[in-house]
Amino acid sequence: MTEATATRMDRMSDAEWEVRKDLAAAYRLVALYGWEDLVFTHLSARVPGPEHHFLINPYGMLFDEITASSLVKVDSDGEIVDPGATNRVNPAGFTIHSAVHMAREEAGAVLHLHAPDGVAVSAHKDGLLPLSQTAMLCLDHISFHDYEGVALNLDERERLVKDLGEKNMMLLRNHGTLTVGKDVGEAFTYMYFLMKASEIQVRTLGQGEPYLPSKAAIKTTSDQSKSLGMASRPRIRARRNIRPACAGRRAWFPSAVHRRRAGARWRPRCREWHPVRWGGR
Secondary structure: OOHHHHHHHHHOOHHHHHHHHHHHHHHHHHHHHOOOOOOOOEEEEEOOOOOOOEEEOOOOOOHHHOOHHHOEEEOOOOOEEEOOOOOOOOHHHHHHHHHHHHHOOOOOEEEEEOOHHHHHHHOOOOOOOOOOHHHHHHHHHEEEEOOOOOOOOOOHHHHHHHHHOOOOEEEEOOOEEEEEEOOHHHHHHHHHHHHHHHHHHHHHHOOOOOOOOOHHHHHHHHHOOOOHHHHHOOOOOOHHHOOOOOOOOOOOOOOHHHHHHHHHHOOOOOOOOOOOEOOEO
16 A cells, blocks of 8 residues: 555545445456446445545546545546546546436435446347346336437436436446445445346347236236345344354353464354454454
C-alpha cells in the first residue's frame, strides 16, 4: 500500500470503507461468474452520508483487479471527489448510474452488465419468459428501457428513471441488464436471479418449442417473489439466546501445559462458543 493510499483510507469513514469492500467483492464476483465485458460495464454504490457521492469502477481496470481502495468516488455531477486508482470514470457509466442514484434515495447500489445471456434476453421481443421458477420469481420486478445509443446523452436519464419506476430489475433493450438494491448485496441478488433466468431461457429456446407453466402457477410464483432481494440479508443470531454447539455435553478445555504447547494452532471442539486463539475472540 502506498503512502497516498494510506492517507486516503485514513480520511474515509468506517461506513464508506464497508461499502467499498462490498462493492469490490461484487466486481470480483461478476468476473468469477464470467459476466464482465472487459472494462465497459459498471457497478456503483452510494457512499453513506448527505453528500450524494457514489463509488464506481476506475476506468481501465479489469473487474478482477478492482479493490476497495481503487474505486473512484464521484458526485452527482460526475466530478471526481476521490481519484481511486486511475482518476477516470466511463461517461456512459456515470449517465446510467447517476440517473438511478439521484432519482431513488433508497438506491444504495446499482449494477449494470453486458453479459451475453442478459443481452440476448433484452433483445427478445417478449423479454424474459416464464420458462423457469427463477424467471417467474423475476417477472414482478422487471422493467424495460428502449435502446437510444451509447448512454452518453444526459437527457436519457429522465427517460430511463421513468421506465424503471419502482422496479428493481431492468432489461435495457439490445443493451444489457440493470438491477437496483438498498445495498450491494441486495442489488447483486437481483442480478444473480436475472442472469440465471436469462441463461436458462437462452438454453431452453435453443432446444425447440418450450413448455410453459399455467397462468395460475406463474401468478403464484410471482406473488411469492415479493421478498426476493431479502435473500442477501444475513440471519443475525443473538449470542445470548443461543446455546453453544457443545451445550449438554462436556466441552474439552486444555490444560495450561497443552495450551502453551499448541499455542495459536489450538482449536477447541466448540468453535461457535470458544475463541480460535486462546485468550481472545
